[in-house]
Amino acid sequence: MAAIYSLYIINNSGGLIFYKDYGSKGRMDTNDSLRVASLWHSMHAILQQLSPINGCSGIELLEADTFDLHCFQSLTGTKFFVVCETGTQHMEALLKVIYELYTDYVLKNPFYEMEMPIRCELFDINLTQAIQKDRVALLGR
Amino acid sequence: MPPAAPRSGDAIFASVERVNAELFTLTYGAIVRQLLTDLEEVEEVNKQLDQMGYNIGIRLIDEFLAKSNVSRCVDFKETAEMIAKVGFKMFLGVTASVMNWDADGTCCSIVLEDNPLVDFVELPDTCQGLYYCNILSGVIRGALEMVAMKTEVTWIRDMLRGDDAYELQVKLLKQVPEEYPYKDDE
Numbered sequence: 113m114a115a116i117y118s119l120y121i122i123n124n125s126g127g128l129i130f131y132k133d134y135g136s137k138g139r140m141d142t143n144d145s146l147r148v149a150s151l152w153h154s155m156h157a158i159l160q161q162l163s164p165i166n167g168c169s170g171i172e173l174l175e176a177d178t179f180d181l182h183c184f185q186s187l188t189g190t191k192f193f194v195v196c197e198t199g200t201q202h203m204e205a206l207l208k209v210i211y212e213l214y215t216d217y218v219l220k221n222p223f224y225e226m227e228m229p230i231r232c233e234l235f236d237i238n239l240t241q242a243i244q245k246d247r248v249a250l251l252g253r
Numbered sequence: 254m255p256p257a258a259p260r261s262g263d264a265i266f267a268s269v270e271r272v273n274a275e276l277f278t279l280t281y282g283a284i285v286r287q288l289l290t291d292l293e294e295v296e297e298v299n300k301q302l303d304q305m306g307y308n309i310g311i312r313l314i315d316e317f318l319a320k321s322n323v324s325r326c327v328d329f330k331e332t333a334e335m336i337a338k339v340g341f342k343m344f345l346g347v348t349a350s351v352m353n354w355d356a357d358g359t360c361c362s363i364v365l366e367d368n369p370l371v372d373f374v375e376l377p378d379t380c381q382g383l384y385y386c387n388i389l390s391g392v393i394r395g396a397l398e399m400v401a402m403k404t405e406v407t408w409i410r411d412m413l414r415g416d417d418a419y420e421l422q423v424k425l426l427k428q429v430p431e432e433y434p435y436k437d438d439e
Contacts, residue, residue: 169325187318187325188399208257208319215319219312226311 116206116243117179117195120145121214123227124189126153130230134243138179138195152193156183172204182207190214206246213238259323262342269320269343278372285385295382302384306391307398314396317343329425330354332402333361336393336423345369353422362409365419376413384408390421403427 117138121130128149133139140148160168174181175198182203183193192207192214217235218224224232284305288298321339326332330351337349347369353362370386384390390406397404403426410416 167325186315187323188315190315211315212319215316219315 115197115247116200117197119192119194119210119239119243120149120152121210121230122149122153122191122193125227126150127227129228132236132239152183153191156185156191184208184211186211202246206242209242209246210239213242257322259339260321262321262339265320265339265343266346274369274372278369278374281370281388282374285383289380289383295380299382299384299387302387303391303394306388306393307395308391309388310392310395310397311399313344313392314399317396328358329402330358330361332397333363333423337363340396341365359425361423363421363423364410365421368412368419371413374413381414384411385413386411386419393421393423401429403429 116134118131118133118140120128123129126149128146131140131142131145131149156170160170170185171183173183178198179195180198180200180203181193181195183191184204184207185191192210194203194207196203213235214230217238218230218232221232221234224230285298285302288301289295292298292301317340320343321335323335323339326335333351337351341347341349341363345368347365347367349363349365351361351363355361368386370389374385376383376385387408390408394404394406405424405426407422407424408420409422410418410420412419
């Protein structure tokens with residue numbers, strides 16, 4: 113069964129604003145997750161410079177032997193990335209769905225302060241539903 | 254997987270939930286009236302409307318990007334077209350056009366044929382300096398700032414002041430690409 117291990121959202125200055133882990137593997141405490149987020153932000157930026165062609169939009173997929181990492185960066189610099197089992201399909205579509213949930217339940221919440229950690233219950237609820245739907249769809253295959 | 258094609262303003266406008274236009278006009282009118290009562294100075298109200306618009310714009314841009322699936326614009330001309338054809342259509346349901354480009358392509362005018370904010374509105378003599386729709390200039394400025402463009406947005410023509418159309422001048426001051434972490438001095 114294809115599984116998502118964790119989801120990270122980083123703001124455009126590289127600060128972690130959301131971290132959720134699913135499943136029992138690869139759990140991290142707050143400090144580690146903050147560190148991983150800033151590492152990823154820097155790597156993402158450096159790799160854009162490494163590209164032989166101008167206008168590179170950054171890393172989309174990192175494949176390792178025990179996991180895959182899919183990343184989506186919006187044009188505003190906010191990055192959404194998910195660590196999942198190797199070979200998990202349709203993660204880009206899921207990231208796009210999560211981006212839409214972010215624009216709805218986080219950005220449209222007037223009490224959410226921009227660039228700050230996300231503490232929006234509606235976002236959590238809808239995110240869980242989206243991930244569940246994704247898992248069910250994958251299982252059904 | 255190929256990226257999804259960008260959607261037209263009409264398509265997005267048709268797919269979002271709508272609200273009664275008159276409620277929208279009344280709500281905006283109530284905001285402006287309250288600001289005039291609280292701040293008394295017309296200039297202050299203009300500034301406050303712009304600031305409110307800015308706060309909306311910085312959040313609205315991600316909504317725009319998510320719903321419209323646009324990719325990065327190659328130049329400012331494309332950006333202006335996006336704002337006029339997709340942005341205004343998507344959020345206000347109005348068609349806007351881009352004109353009066355300057356020589357280096359950094360300054361243009363966006364002309365609105367229709368403006369739901371000002372339905373039934375007339376400016377009294379006591380508010381002659383008021384830019385009633387100033388929230389729109391803030392929205393554009395805020396949204397563009399989140400995609401690395403510093404702009405200046407001003408009203409050139411305003412029908413409430415006797416002109417024949419609504420014309421916003423959008424001037425690109427500079428592009429501010431993201432700074433790379435490894436260049437920071439620690």
